[in-house]
Amino acid sequence: MTTNEYYINRCINIAKNGLGSTRPNPTVGAIIVHNNKIIGEGFTSNYGGNHAEVNAINSVVNKALLKESTIYVTLEPCSHYGKTPPCSDLIIKTEIPNVVIGCIDDNEHVSGKGIAKLKDAGCQVTVGVLEKECKNHHKRFFTFHNKKRPYIILKWAETENGFLSPEKKDEQKPVWITTPYSRQLVHKWRTEEQAILIGTNTALDDNPSLTVRDWTGNNPIRIVIDRNEKLPKTLSIFNNQAESITITSKNIDFNKPIAKQICELLFEKQINSVIIEGGAKTLQTFINENLWDEARVFKGNINFINGTKAPQLSGTIISEEKISTDTLKIYTND
Ligand SMILES: NC(=O)C1=CN([C@@H]2O[C@H](COP(=O)(O)OP(=O)(O)OC[C@H]3O[C@@H](n4cnc5c(N)ncnc54)[C@H](OP(=O)(O)O)[C@@H]3O)[C@@H](O)[C@H]2O)C=CC1
């Protein structure tokens, strides 16, 4: 790893602290280095707050050192007035001479303009350090801007013999296939996404609340498919712990492919990521319409004799790990 890569990698790690609280804005990480020493760090504040560069610059105790420093940042510094003034202007004003950038911001308001501004002011700018890793870190933001839809994560838990739920259930709650450790990880994931979506049968059969209880962070917006508006408002998904949106035949046409229409609806609502937690029909609908980016599939070590079969998916496995007695495989769609 080169020195530049080492520092950009640090920016990515710092940025992860802001995942889920800056939405729909990207969660950027920035550090300031003077003579091979990190003198400032920052990540994007909650939506509407400071950008990462501002937080990093503010955190430097001896501001006189800025004139001899390098600022590292995962995404091109902004050049436009949004909720805050342009970061490229601040870098120029504070006279930081060197700027190292992970990837270009292809949002039409920025798209190279931040870099041009910095260069025009005489800054030494290096672009594309750990570009792939930075683009991956900003995957929600890039998918939203380039594909005009949210980043879509499919998630389910299946038994060793491939079932999501048993044929018969006595109670209106989930039958747990995975261990509490995996469930805690799922709650962490919920904090990282702007929305969570389930199908009608899951809402009725499991009565899930879809909130974050085993981790600290924001609850996602809960979205449920309810073609005929038959779901009782007493279900936990409609409680006041988080926002809920219902997708009915009033806002989409159920005679046409629905995943595409749901994506359009979420794009209109500025939702840049969604985790789809089932059931089988809903997950398979998004797979069949090829509207998914990542699938996180748990296999627990129990079996059901019969029941709802797990979805069928083909993708590339990018990681496989053991979580207690569960196996978690992550697929990407490429
Ligand atoms: N192990 C796990 O990870 C999970 C397990 N589950 C289990 O899965 C079971 C539910 O799965 P499943 O029955 O497949 O149900 P879903 O939750 O996917 O709901 C499917 C229903 O949604 C409505 N819908 C209408 N159009 C569509 C469409 N095009 N695509 C999808 N849904 C549409 C339909 O209801 P209508 O006909 O009324 O309009 C349909 O029957 C439950 O028993 C639950 O316990 C659920 C989530 C995760």
Ligand SMILES: Nc1c(N[C@@H]2O[C@H](COP(=O)(O)O)[C@@H](O)[C@H]2O)[nH]c(=O)[nH]c1=O
């Ligand atoms: N059964 C099962 C899962 N079920 C999923 O979790 C939802 C329950 O959410 P909540 O009410 O917030 O706890 C449920 O409706 C379904 O989407 N998830 C898993 O990781 N492992 C499991 O074994």
Ligand SMILES: [Zn+2]
């Ligand atoms: Zn900015």
